[in-house]
Amino acid sequence: MRALLAALLLAFCGFAFGQAEEVAHPDAKVEQRLKDLGEELRCLVCQNETIAASQAPLALDLRNEIRGMIKQGRTDDEIRAYLVARYGDFVLYKPPFKPVTVLLWVGPFALLALGFGVMAIVLRRRRSIPAPPPPRADANRARIAALLESDRAPPESGR
Numbered sequence: 001m002r003a004l005l006a007a008l009l010l011a012f013c014g015f016a017f018g019q020a021e022e023v024a025h026p027d028a029k030v031e032q033r034l035k036d037l038g039e040e041l042r043c044l045v046c047q048n049e050t051i052a053a054s055q056a057p058l059a060l061d062l063r064n065e066i067r068g069m070i071k072q073g074r075t076d077d078e079i080r081a082y083l084v085a086r087y088g089d090f091v092l093y094k095p096p097f098k099p100v101t102v103l104l105w106v107g108p109f110a111l112l113a114l115g116f117g118v119m120a121i122v123l124r125r126r127r128s129i130p131a132p133p134p135p136r137a138d139a140n141r142a143r144i145a146a147l148l149e150s151d152r153a154p155p156e157s158g159r
Contacts, residue, residue, distance in 0.1 A: 030070050037066055037076055041083060042093055050093070 038052025045056035051063060062083075069079050080092070089095040097105050 027071075030067060033070050033076070034063060034067055037079060038063060040080070040093055042091055044087060044091065 035052055039050050041051045041062070043049045043051050043054035043056055043059045043062075045058050046054045049059075051059045051066075066079055066083075069082070074082075083091050089101055095101045095104055
């Protein structure tokens with residue numbers, strides 16, 4: 001059991017050192033292309049971060065894979081096409097406008113229009129409700145005067 005555990009530990013350490021070596025001696029042109037491409041691609045684990053910014057293991061693997069494709073001489077369009085074929089349009093921060101992604105492009109504007117429509121309906125209904133009639137001032141003044149007079153009247157003494 002200890003031998004198996006030691007072998008697994010050694011394998012993981014070798015994997016980590018392999019990645020560290022690749023990052024330790026970067027090629028400036030490859031890294032710049034990787035950064036530019038990574039800013040256009042969504043991390044599939046984090047979903048709100050780019051592959052360039054994410055620290056998720058999958059993002060690290062994708063960066064290494066992209067780095068390898070760049071070294072093979074593939075163009076940016078070929079790399080994007082490969083990732084889209086593998087993960088779908090979701091991997092792109094700017095997915096293309098097509099029937100499958102039409103909701104992504106039109107949805108926010110449709111919701112905004114719906115919100116304005118609801119607001120217009122509510123405002124129209126408020127305008128169509130008649131205002132309550134103002135209170136009759138003369139009747140209220142007479143009532144208030146009568147109440148004040150009854151409070152000022154001297155108390156009746158029974159003596």
